[in-house]
Amino acid sequence: MSTTDPERDEDELLLPWHVTGRLRAAEAARIESALACEPELARRLDLARAERDGTEAVNEGLGAPSMKARDDLFARIDADLAARERGPRGWLRRMGEALAGLSPPMLAGSALAACLLLLLQAGLLTGAWLGGSPTTYETASHDASGPSASGTFLLVTFGPTATAAQITEALAETGLSIVDGPRAGGIYRLRLSDGTEGRGSPSAVVDRLRTKPGLVVLAVPEPVPAR
């Protein structure tokens, strides 16, 4: 760098990279043209080549790392891999690999099953939160759905002297069955079975019950609720 020409000085600075071929194309072209007309620059390029050859020789003489160094390094890497497998990232990776191994139909089916499971769980939670009726006691004769809503019904109070056998016989004879009661005042709600409806109207059945001495105190058809 002893000239007064800055470009020439720059070319000289870049000669080592021209030797190794690591210049940009424009810089390399500029130096090539300078070398063609400047013998001194060409001589200095030879000096750089000798430096490159010497540097390569020095480095080649340093040998290579030992096998022990390699083995020690990969023992460290194996230990690190094992630690990663035990960590949370290893668990996620294994799950990801398992999902990646599924065929598209299996993956779609698994996703659908997961969605259904989530919906079911959401429904159960919502029901428990909003729809849960307060728990009360239930009698054996009063199921949670309440008395039957369809059919023909009578309201009856049996006489205090009526025996169970008389009542059973009368019910069988008239096709009646107890569906509710006893309510306040000893009133039972009786349902006229479908198969016996043809034998008479509710009023006729009531009349037959009343003909039995001491069997009933009260017997009336249940009023049909207005719709």
Next chain:
Amino acid sequence: MSAPSDEDLIRRIASGDRAAMQGLYARHSTAVFRFLVRMVRDPSRAEDLMSDVFFDVWQQAGRFEGRSSVTTWMLTIARFKALSTLRRRPHEELEPEMAETIEDEADTPEVTLQKASKADAMRRCLEALSLEHRTVIDLVYYHELAVDEVARVLDIPAGTVKTRLFHARKRLSDLLLKAGVDRGWP
């Protein structure tokens, strides 16, 4: 099938691919080792440092952003580790160049014989350069890095890389002259 690029290997290493790490090691371990030997001048310590460099690569591959070549990235790590080691041993930190081994041999028959071999004198003078000078010489001539790559490894501006190499070459000429080789430059 062509060999995977360094960048491909780094991407696989980032996902924990041990075989990719073996490939990268086979490709670059010798160059990294030699760079470290030239810096710390102790093959045993250089092996330990080289192992640390590759373990860093194994652990930090996911952070490699591709803004430099893989070679530049590894040599940057290697240089940092070598300097850290040298700083922990201050008596070796600013080692003087070993010019005295080149000088004072002027008229002995042995030196006369050695002068016959310019290549041998070149090697001895290259080994005698200071840490700063031989590092920039190695990065350019042996590792064949471009100007901006050397700048990245040494963490200095590109212009400084050019002038530092110029001064290293000038010093090399001085040492060669003392060893009996006149290059006629600078």
